[in-house]
Amino acid sequence: MSHMHVPKYLWSDVVLTACFLINRMPSSVLHGDIPFSCLRPDKPLYHIPPRIFGCTCFVHDLTPGLDKLSPRSIKCVYTRRHRPATATEAPETVPTVSCPLPQSSSPLASEDPPPSDELPIAICKVISTSYQEALKHPLWRAAMDEEMRALLSCGTWILVHAPDSVDIVSCPSGIVILIVYVDDILISGSDVRGIEETKKYLQQHFVINDLYLLKETGLLGAKPVDTPMEVDPSVWDDSGEVLEDKVKYRSLVGKLIYLTVTRPDISFVVGLVSRFLDKPKQVHWDAAIRILQYVKKYPGNGLLFKKNGHLKIEGYSDADYAGSKSDRNSTSGCCTYLGGNLVTRRSKKQHTVARSSAEAECIAMAHTATEMIGVKNLLGELGSK
Structure with missing residues (x-):
């Protein structure tokens, strides 16, 4: 109280307030019982008003003769929690200390300085379009x-220097497009032979390794399965010890994530096992192994791109309402089609807890709209209308 500069005439009220609160709080000495209830079981324990000692409060002014426009309350400091305050027993107001100021012999300026004619420089930042x-x-x-x-x-x-007889824009034999983002490269185009030559050229200058998932994990002779995930997966089971070799599990999940680029049928279950990279357990390792068993049975599954004669963008979305048993979060699924062919798909856990299946569906639709806008912008950069 000394550190907070509490006036000494309020210290007694502070002690009474502390006693008032202690007598109405559960005590470990009394095995969780309230001292006031043990002392006076016949008296009900009234609700403590939400007031803080030392806060500002207003007491109703009952002075006779007040007109309609006069103040109806007095500003005070709340200090009397130990007994009910009445109109005649109002909390003490903040004391007023008067201190005379020294008289100055110099006259004070009573007029404001004249306004300045100088105006701030206006800066207009225009970005060229x-x-x-x-x-x-x-x-x-x-x-x-x-x-x-x-x-x-x-x-x-x-x-x-470009040859005079060659048109740089048109490519009758086909084109190869390289879309580079930091260290990620997407190769596309209409010249299949040119794409293969580009890949061989990259292999000569960069280290490119093939991912032998089944051989590396020793599952060449494993029994294939029909589905990548069980009907009721046990990945939510928290029992069991954490795997000793976490790096092995993370490496396998990372390779499965890379495999989802051409295998959208395992996107959901791969996203599920990737949520436990911090503390993977045996049930999570078994779920990742089951994905490999599914890939072994259907190694030729992939995407088929057909020429349908149009570039119409279509989007589809769905949501797994409250699919996560650990935090009740839903999972959004969205697919984007360009010209009738699947070009993007995403399975992403929602950051918020949806209160209904309709809300989860709306969040999934927002993710789908974002993907469609991204595909539209990419087509615009490639010169397609």
């Missing part, structure tokens, strides 16, 4: 020149 508009501004041109010099100094490409 096209290449032609950016060329009109010298700063944009300087920034582009600096970026080009940096790319040339790093050897990003080699500038060559």
Whole structure:
């Protein structure tokens, strides 16, 4: 109380307030009973009003002769929790201390200074919306020149003169498109032979390994299964000890995640086993092994892309309402079709707990809309309308 600068005339009220609270709280000495109830079992334990000692409170003013516009309450400090306060027994108000100020002989300025004619400089930041508009501004041109010099100094490409008789835009024999994002590369195009040559070229300059999942895990002679997951999976069972070799489990799950790029039929169950990378147990390892047994029985399953003559974008979504038994979170599933072919699919655990199946479905629809917008933007970058 000394540290909080509580006035000494309030210390007695602080002690009474502490006693009041202690007598109305469960005590370990009395095996969880309340002292006040043990002392006075005939008296009911009234509810303690939600007031904090020292807080600001207002007491109703019953002074006779007040008109309709006069204040009806007095601002006070709440200190009397130990006994009920009445109108005549109001908490003490904050004391007022008067201190005379020294008189100054210099006159004070009674008028505001005249307004200044200077106005702040207005800055307008405009981002160019096209290449032609950016060329009109010298700063944009300087920034582009600096970026080009940096790319040339790093050897990003080699500038060559295009032959006069060759059209650079059209490629009758087919094209190969490389979409690069940091260290991820997506190869696509209409020239199958060119795609294979590109892959061979990358193998000559980078280390590319084949993932022999069955051979590495010793499941070449394992019994195949028809489904990648049991009807009632036991992955939610918390019993059992944590695996000694966590790295082996994480490595297997990481390879299964890579396999989902061409095997969307195992996306959901792979996402399920990937939730236990921190503390994997034997039931989680058995669930991952079952996925390999399913892959062994259906090694040729994959995606079939057909030429349907249109680039219509379609999206489908679904949700596993409260599928996670540990936190009751749902799992969203969405698929995006381009020209009648599946191009993206996602199985993602929702961050919020849906209160109904309709809410879980709406969250899944939002994820699907995001995927469709991403596919549309990618088509725009490739020049497709």
